[in-house]
Amino acid sequence: MRHTRGLLLAAMLAVPGIGQAFELSEWSTVTEAASGQTVYWSAWGGDSRVNGYIDWVAEQVEVRHDIELVHVKVGDIAETVGRILAEKSAGNTQEGTTDLLWINGENFAAMKERELLYGPWAEQLPNFSLTAPEQNPEVREDFTLPVEGYEAPWGRAQITFYYDSARVSEPPRSMPALLEWARENPGRFTYPKPPSFFGTSFLKQALLGLVKTPEVLYEPVDNADFEAVTAPLWRYLDQLHPHLWREGEDFPAGGPKMRQLMGDGSLSLAFTFTPSAPAAGVLDHQLPPSTRSYFLDDGTLGNVHFVAIPFNAQHKAGALVVANFLMSPAAQAHKQDLSVWGDASVLEMSRLSAEQREAFETDSRAAESLPPQAAGALLREPHPSWIEPLESAWRQRYGSQ
Amino acid sequence: MTAALSYRLVIRTLPWLTIGLLSLPVLSGLAGALAPAFGWLPALGGEQLSLAPWRELARVPGLGEMLRLSLVSGLGSALISLAVVVLFLGSFLQSPVYRRLQGWLAPLLAVPHAAAAIGLAFLLAPSGWVMRIVSPWLTGLDYPPDFAFPGDDWGLALILGLVIKEVPFLLLMSLAALVQCRADERMMVARSLGYPPLTAFLKTVMPGLYPLLRLPVYAVIAFATSNVEVAMILGPTTPSTLAVAVVGWLHDPDLTTRFMASAGALLQLLVTLVALLGWWLVERLVVRLSRGWWQDGHRHCGERSLSLLARWAMRLVLGLMLLALAGLALWSVAGYWPFPQSLPWPPTLGNWQDAADGLLSPVTQSLAVALGATLLSLVLVLGSLEAETLRRRPLRPGAQLILYLPLLVPSVAFLFGLVMLQAQLGQQPGMLAVILGHAVFVLPYLFLSLAESYRRLDPRWAQQARSLGAGPWRVFMGVRLPMLLAPILTAAAVGFAVSIGQYLPTLLLGAGRVETVTTEAVSLASGGDRRLTAIHALLQLALPALGFVVALLLPRLLFRRRRGLLLSH
Numbered sequence: 001m002r003h004t005r006g007l008l009l010a011a012m013l014a015v016p017g018i019g020q021a022f023e024l025s026e027w028s029t030v031t032e033a034a035s036g037q038t039v040y041w042s043a044w045g046g047d048s049r050v051n052g053y054i055d056w057v058a059e060q061v062e063v064r065h066d067i068e069l070v071h072v073k074v075g076d077i078a079e080t081v082g083r084i085l086a087e088k089s090a091g092n093t094q095e096g097t098t099d100l101l102w103i104n105g106e107n108f109a110a111m112k113e114r115e116l117l118y119g120p121w122a123e124q125l126p127n128f129s130l131t132a133p134e135q136n137p138e139v140r141e142d143f144t145l146p147v148e149g150y151e152a153p154w155g156r157a158q159i160t161f162y163y164d165s166a167r168v169s170e171p172p173r174s175m176p177a178l179l180e181w182a183r184e185n186p187g188r189f190t191y192p193k194p195p196s197f198f199g200t201s202f203l204k205q206a207l208l209g210l211v212k213t214p215e216v217l218y219e220p221v222d223n224a225d226f227e228a229v230t231a232p233l234w235r236y237l238d239q240l241h242p243h244l245w246r247e248g249e250d251f252p253a254g255g256p257k258m259r260q261l262m263g264d265g266s267l268s269l270a271f272t273f274t275p276s277a278p279a280a281g282v283l284d285h286q287l288p289p290s291t292r293s294y295f296l297d298d299g300t301l302g303n304v305h306f307v308a309i310p311f312n313a314q315h316k317a318g319a320l321v322v323a324n325f326l327m328s329p330a331a332q333a334h335k336q337d338l339s340v341w342g343d344a345s346v347l348e349m350s351r352l353s354a355e356q357r358e359a360f361e362t363d364s365r366a367a368e369s370l371p372p373q374a375a376g377a378l379l380r381e382p383h384p385s386w387i388e389p390l391e392s393a394w395r396q397r398y399g400s401q
Numbered sequence: 402m403t404a405a406l407s408y409r410l411v412i413r414t415l416p417w418l419t420i421g422l423l424s425l426p427v428l429s430g431l432a433g434a435l436a437p438a439f440g441w442l443p444a445l446g447g448e449q450l451s452l453a454p455w456r457e458l459a460r461v462p463g464l465g466e467m468l469r470l471s472l473v474s475g476l477g478s479a480l481i482s483l484a485v486v487v488l489f490l491g492s493f494l495q496s497p498v499y500r501r502l503q504g505w506l507a508p509l510l511a512v513p514h515a516a517a518a519i520g521l522a523f524l525l526a527p528s529g530w531v532m533r534i535v536s537p538w539l540t541g542l543d544y545p546p547d548f549a550f551p552g553d554d555w556g557l558a559l560i561l562g563l564v565i566k567e568v569p570f571l572l573l574m575s576l577a578a579l580v581q582c583r584a585d586e587r588m589m590v591a592r593s594l595g596y597p598p599l600t601a602f603l604k605t606v607m608p609g610l611y612p613l614l615r616l617p618v619y620a621v622i623a624f625a626t627s628n629v630e631v632a633m634i635l636g637p638t639t640p641s642t643l644a645v646a647v648v649g650w651l652h653d654p655d656l657t658t659r660f661m662a663s664a665g666a667l668l669q670l671l672v673t674l675v676a677l678l679g680w681w682l683v684e685r686l687v688v689r690l691s692r693g694w695w696q697d698g699h700r701h702c703g704e705r706s707l708s709l710l711a712r713w714a715m716r717l718v719l720g721l722m723l724l725a726l727a728g729l730a731l732w733s734v735a736g737y738w739p740f741p742q743s744l745p746w747p748p749t750l751g752n753w754q755d756a757a758d759g760l761l762s763p764v765t766q767s768l769a770v771a772l773g774a775t776l777l778s779l780v781l782v783l784g785s786l787e788a789e790t791l792r793r794r795p796l797r798p799g800a801q802l803i804l805y806l807p808l809l810v811p812s813v814a815f816l817f818g819l820v821m822l823q824a825q826l827g828q829q830p831g832m833l834a835v836i837l838g839h840a841v842f843v844l845p846y847l848f849l850s851l852a853e854s855y856r857r858l859d860p861r862w863a864q865q866a867r868s869l870g871a872g873p874w875r876v877f878m879g880v881r882l883p884m885l886l887a888p889i890l891t892a893a894a895v896g897f898a899v900s901i902g903q904y905l906p907t908l909l910l911g912a913g914r915v916e917t918v919t920t921e922a923v924s925l926a927s928g929g930d931r932r933l934t935a936i937h938a939l940l941q942l943a944l945p946a947l948g949f950v951v952a953l954l955l956p957r958l959l960f961r962r963r964r965g966l967l968l969s970h
Contacts, residue, residue, distance in 0.1 A: 040913050045921075046928025048755070055759075072913025073924035075904075078652035083909050085656065086433075086817050089444040090824035097830050097912035106654035114445060114656055167544070187547035193638055195653060246549045250638050256929025264528035265740040266545045285737040286930060388655055400463025400640045 022317045024124045030317050031065060037318035038068040041307075042080040043102035045073025046256060049280060053341045056334065061325055067318050077103055084116055084310050096312030099319040102154070103308055104197060105143030109384040111308070112150055118309040120149025121320060127327035128152065132348035138304050139346055143381040144218055151306035152323045155335065156344040158302035158378060159205055159271055160371050162278035162293035167268045173297045175209035179236065181269070182243035188268040190244045192258055193251035195391040201273065203390050205301045207233045208379050217382035226389055234397060241398065249401055263287050276342030279369035283338070291369050299377030304346060333359035338366065408873040412791055415784020419844070420800055422781065426819050426841050427806045433818015437663035445656055454664040461661075463640035468672060471642045474556045475626030475676050478563035483618060485564070485718060486571045488711035490579070491602030495588060502715070503576065503953075509569040509722055510895075511946035513902050513919075515926065516938030518562045518634040520725025522551050523732070523931070525558065528740045530728050536741035545740050551635040559636040563625045565722045568715070573895070574617040574850065575610065577888040581857045582609035597704050604695050613853040615684075619677055620849055623808045626673045643669050666815075726942075732935035752932045760940070767917040767944060769832065770907070771900035774839035775893050778847045781840075783889075785848070786855040787877060790863070795856065804848055807841050812905055820909050830912035838910040839903055843896040850892035854885060884966065887956045894952035898945035918944065 022033040039061075045051055051071065058069035074080055080098055087096055103111065111117050122128060131139045131153055139153040140146065163171045167188075172181035182189050191202040208214055210232040216224040241248025245267060252258045255272060262270045263286045272278060272293075281287035307326065309319045325331055329352055332345040349357055436442060440451035458464070493499045524530050528545035536542045551558030579585075584606045591601035632642040640646065647669055650662035732738070733752055735745030789795055807815070819838065828834055862884065866876045882889070904923045907915055922937035960966045 042913065044927065045924030046926070048925070048928070048930065048933055070913060072908075073916075073920065074908065075923045075927040076652050078654065079905070079908055081654075081656070082651065082817060083820055083912060085444055085659075086820035087824045089442065090821045092824040097914075104654070110654050110656045195649070245547060246552075247547075249554075250549055250552050253633065253638065254927075254929075256927065260929045260931065261528075263737075263739075264526075264545055266528050266547070268544075284930070285735070285932070288737070288739060396462050398639065400466055 022320075024121055024320075027124075027126055030320050033317035034315075034321040035066045037315040038070060039099045039315050039318040039322050040070050040072050040097060041100040041102070041319075041322065042072040042074055042077065042098045043100075044075075044077060045071070046075065049284075049341045050343075053335055053343075056340070057322070057326065057331060060331070061322055064325070065321050067321060069322060072098070077101065077107060081107060081111065081116070084111075084312070085114075087312055088116065093312050095314045096310050097314070098310050099313040099315045100322060101308045101310060102305070103151070104305065105145070105303060105381060106197075106200075106384060106387055108142045108147075108151060108306065108308065109145050112145070116311055117150045118311045118313060118316060119151075121309065122147065122149045122152040122323070124149070125152060125320065125324040125327060127324050130327065130329065130347045130351045132351055135348060136346075138302075138378075138380070142306055143303065143384040143387075145384055147306070151308035152327060153304045153346040154307050154326050155305050156302065156346055157273040157305055158275055158295070158344075159201060159273060159300035160275040160278065160293050160295060161269065161271045161300075162262075162287075162291055162369070163269045164262070164265075164288050164290055165292045166288065166290040171269060171292075171294060173294070175206055175236065175296075179240050179243075182240055185268065186243045187245050187247070188266075189270070190246070190248075190251060190258065190261070190267060191271075192254045194394045195387075196254040198255035198258065198271075198273065199251070200387055200391055201301060202271070203233065203394060204382055204386070205296075205379075206236060207390070208301065208382070209296070209298060210236055214379075217386060218380065220383055221385040221389055226393075230390070230393065234393070237398070248398070259286060262291075274343060275371050276338055276344070278371075279338060279366040280342050282366045282369050287369075293369060293371040295371055295377075299379045301381060302378035303381050329356040329359065336360055338370075404872045404874050408877070409791070412784055412787050415781055416788045416800075419781040419785045420803060422837070423807070423841060423844060424803050426822065426838070427803055427815075429822040430815035430818040431806065433821055434663045434666045434815060437660050437817075438667050440660060442660065445659065447660060454660040457661045458664045458668065461646070464643075467640045467643040467646055468668075470556050470559075470637070470640070471626050471644065471669075471672050472676055472679075474559045474563065474632070474636070474642065475622055475673075476680065477556075478560045478567060478625045479618060479622045479680070481560065482564050482567035482571055482621065483614075485568055485711065485714045486575060487603075487607065488599070488707055489715045490572075490575060491599040491606070492708035492711045493598075494579070494584065494602060494606075495598065498712075502572070502719075505719065506569055506573055506576075506949070508942075508946050508949070509719070510573055511898060511942050511944075511949055512566070512722065512726065513922075513938060513941045513945075514566055514628065515630040515634065515923070516729060516942060517566050517722060517725055518631045519926070519931075519934060519938060520729045521558075521562050521565065521721060522634055523728045524721065524725050525551060530724070530743070533741045533743045542741065552637050554637050556636055556642075559632055559642070561721070562631045562635040563628075565718050565725075566631070567621050567625065568718045569722075570621065571614065571617060573891065574614060577850075577854050577891060578610055578613035579606075580887075581613055581854050582606065584610065596700050599704050599708055600700060600702050603702065608695065613857070616849045616852065619680070619805075620808055620846065622676050622680055623673050623805070626676045627669055643672060729935040729938055732931045733939060735932055752936055756933065756936045763916050763918045763921050764940070764944070766832075766915055767901055767919070770835050770839055770915065770917060771897050771944070771948075773832075773836040774843045774900045775847070775896045777836065777840045778844040778896055779889070779893055781844060782848045782851055782892075786852060787881075789856065790860070804845050808845050812842070816905055816909050819906075823910060830910060831914045832911070835907050835911040835915045838906040839900045842903060842906065843899050846899050847892050847896040850895045851885075851888055854888035855881075858884060883960075886959065886966070887952075890952035890955055894945070894948040897948040901941065901944050 022029040024030065043054060051073065054071045058071065061067040061069050080101060084096065084098060133140050142151065161171065172178040192199040194200045194203055207230065208217065211217065211229060216229055245261065252261060258270050259281060261267045278287060278291050278293040282289055282291050307323050309316055313319055327346065329347060332347050335341050335343050336345050345360065437447065438454055440447050440449055440453055527548055532545060587605040587609065588601055591605040596604065627644045629644050629648050632645045636642050636645060643665065647662055647665040650658045650665055731745055734748040734750065736747065736749050738745040823830065823834060858881065862880055863876050866880045871879065902919055904919050907917050907920050918937065918941050922941050925937055926934045
């Protein structure tokens with residue numbers, strides 16, 4: 001039996017275009033097929049910390065699995081999605097040029113719907129069980145869409161507000177308080193322009209904090225009366241905008257631009273999706289040393305971010321091995337280190353050995369800029385079908401003034 | 402095979418290769434934008450032709466405002482740039498000011514658009530350098546004020562950003578053209594008839610100079626109406642220019658937005674064409690209206706005030722550019738640098754040290770791609786121009802249009818078709834694909850920079866050489882190339898700079914296999930860390946600057962004993 005499989009494997013290896021025969025259920029065949037492959041990982045390259053971490057991953061998989069990992073740095077992952085789409089249009093189903101993708105929930109929903117992703121595979125990765133999906137169902141859903149093994153959890157994000165404590169003594173801890181605060185501090189807060197990721201996230205956060213029945217947001221938008229549900233949001237924004245930066249007539253292009261304004265002192269309150277980002281920004285000289293961060297009292301929007309494999313990836317085995325390594329305790333601990341990246345782990349600590357847990361101890365530098373550990377209830381992402389209507393309603397109201 | 406035959410064979414093939422290199426990608430690129438604009442993109446379930454994308458586009462809030470912004474900023478910046486250049490040349494052509502300026506041109510031209518825009522934004526923003534220098538002692542501000550510039554609704558910051566890049570480009574194009582139209586001789590005659598410099602220039606040099614500058618001006622208009630980087634950094638956001646909006650739609654995670662985005666890209670093409678048409682009409686009108694003025698014999702035209710204006714406008718343009726660059730240089734050595742500190746203190750080399758690892762590969766790959774694409778384009782352009790001398794007539798209008806399409810169609814839309822073509826042909830992404838892709842964008846600029854100089858070379862030089870018994874190759878190598886070396890090198894330097902600056906073609910056609918200083922710079926700039934952005938912008942600037950320095954110095958070195966070749970052709 002073993003012999004036959006060997007022959008079959010050899011035969012398949014001889015066929016050009018296949019070359020990576022493996023059985024997902026038999027992990028050793030995956031690592032065997034992966035050995036010697038070059039994996040092209042398309043990931044946003046705008047953060048030198050993230051880039052540095054991916055470099056470290058590349059060194060590790062080279063030594064451990066004989067895989068050459070190439071970080072394809074992009075300014076916007078949509079550029080890569082465009083390339084995959086062009087490949088599909090041209091009938092390239094075997095020799096795709098992208099092997100691994102770091103995407104957000106909206107990209108995932110669109111790519112899965114258009115059958116641009118390979119899968120299911122994620123739950124077969126040996127390290128997947130360390131995430132304890134029964135206790136942490138969020139690793140199985142992305143923006144409420146069931147992942148169904150089409151992407152592997154990589155890290156955690158949660159909207160975290162931060163402020164300059166030299167200028168702000170009591171930051172607002174709820175959406176209504178934010179409006180009050182903006183009235184008293186005109187021009188010192190803003191949010192990025194939707195449909196940028198941060199801008200849309202702010203709309204969802206505000207909506208969650210303002211609607212009476214948040215449950216409807218977890219159903220497809222067609223089941224709800226969009227106008228009625230979102231009316232409080234538009235009332236709120238109508239009141240808020242005159243007190244924003246540039247009187248709400250202009251918005252920063254995205255999260256990074258907002259951090260830049262914070263670093264310049266133009267803003268004194270802002271938010272991010274990575275709880276450790278304000279502390280990291282202080283260490284990197286991008287934010288004032290007096291930066292402090294916190295969560296809203298009623299909780300903030302949180303999600304898990306994932307890596308996926310395109311349907312036509314040429315080096316799927318290599319991509320699988322890299323995705324599995326990304327979920328390993330060593331890789332997750334290194335990622336959580338504030339001096340490296342500071343991105344929160346997706347692993348369940350109770351599944352790890354005492355030795356493995358030790359590696360997750362936190363860095364004390366700039367610790368005062370980190371948000372408190374316990375606080376901050378996590379709000380789930382609304383159903384992705386809400387995103388488009390929210391963005392276009394926003395554009396209709398405030399996109400041209 | 403005789404030399405004459407081989408010459409004819411080579412020279413007759415090269416134009417076809419040029420047209421092939423351009424038309425295949427351009428047409429497939431255009432089809433890549435055209436089909437989805439009418440609902441056709443089977444990979445996204447679009448299997449029926451429809452006008453739905455256009456209807457959706459028409460409903461975009463603020464579409465009219467977007468169009469207005471694109472047109473006004475495009476035409477406005479081109480007009481201002483041309484006026485500054487012409488008035489400056491007219492006032493100072495024969496003065497030492499002009500010669501001093503030539504030395505500045507190379508580094509200024511090498512500044513990537515995005516870098517200039519980032520530098521300018523830092524200079525003029527509420528938290529920028531100017532405000533820092535006057536705060537708090539003059540303004541009383543401890544924190545930045547809140548005014549909307551850059552990003553003003555009028556697009557003034559955007560126009561300013563475009564002007565500071567276009568003025569050096571037009572000046573460079575004029576350098577070669579002035580020699581070509583014998584500006585010095587024209588000026589001499591007019592001055593001897595008692596015309597003061599500016600009037601002499603406007604009445605006698607301009608009619609000969611403008612036809613040579615026309616194509617570069619069109620390129621400027623095409624770029625200014627459709628550019629994305631500068632408008633993204635300096636333009637308004639509610640709404641933005643059309644080109645920026647199109648990129649946003651193409652990047653929308655909701656993939657169905659691509660249909661409307663493709664329609665938007667075609668609309669963008671239309672906007673650029675309308676701008677060009679409008680300019681052309683005004684051109685006709687100006688020629689008609691000024692005919693009498695050229696001949697009226699009046700010796701003055703507000704000479705003094707216009708000269709003063711030109712001098713200050715040029716100072717402003719150069720000053721803004723230099724200060725923008727200085728700001729970038731400071732950011733590259735800054736630690737935490739809060740408002741209102743005017744200088745980053747203490748300065749640090751840490752940013753450079755961190756970035757130094759892993760710079761070698763992007764730099765060498767950038768050089769390889771840029772040299773490859775420039776050489777390829779140069780051979781093709783020289784071949785096509787030489788073929789014109791053989792046929793004694795310029796390129797057909799249809800071929801001209803193909804040449805300019807890569808400049809006119811927004812590259813985001815165009816590249817989708819190109820990548821599809823690449824996948825269909827089974828061509829592996831990598832260095833070769835990137836070089837070919839860059840050549841599509843480099844070639845038009847090279848052609849544009851070189852064509853008029855080449856066409857205007859007095860044919861009697863070649864005739865004389867032929868009558869002395871030289872074969873066609875020898876005439877080409879021994880007479881035309883040396884006589885045209887300066888404009889050829891300048892054109893090559895422009896092409897080289899264009900190649901260095903390419904982001905999307907490198908990323909998409911190389912599929913990440915090719916990593917250049919620009920792919921690094923753009924991906925890092927998306928993170929918003931000014932220190933890293935500054936370092937990479939400075940690097941991105943260093944390579945083309947080198948190219949321009951070579952282009953300016955090499956002829957001087959080679960012709961140090963034949964100075965006549967440097968002055969007139």
